Amino acid sequence: xxxxSFISVISxxxxxxxxxxxEFQVFSFTTKIKRLTSHLELHKKDFSSQRGLRKILxxxxxxxxxxxxxxxxxxxxxxxxxxxxxxxxxxx
Numbered sequence: 001x002x003x004x005s006f007i008s009v010i011s012x013x014x015x016x017x018x019x020x021x022x023e024f025q026v027f028s029f030t031t032k033i034k035r036l037t038s039h040l041e042l043h044k045k046d047f048s049s050q051r052g053l054r055k056i057l058x059x060x061x062x063x064x065x066x067x068x069x070x071x072x073x074x075x076x077x078x079x080x081x082x083x084x085x086x087x088x089x090x091x092x
Contacts, residue, residue, distance in 0.1 A: 022067045023078050029060040030082050 018024055036053045040046060064084075068075045079085060 022063050026063050029056050032056050
């Protein structure tokens with residue numbers, strides 16, 4: 001399963017599954033977003049799924065904003081691994 005392989009990549013300690021970690025939550029939201037997006041391509045008038053997609057997108061956005069403020073390195077690493085968006089790295 002994809003989740004189990006991602007847990008092993010994320011966890012810093014061996015034998016520890018951080019299912020509550022920000023990285024895992026963002027990963028699970030990303031998989032749900034991809035699944036709902038493919039569903040909505042077929043069923044364009046499924047408004048309840050559209051609402052669910054918007055709610056999940058908001059949750060993921062809030063988690064990424066939190067991680068960006070808390071630990072910029074972990075945020076950049078997560079964005080690169082999930083290939084969510086392009087980021088600009090500011091050089092002083």
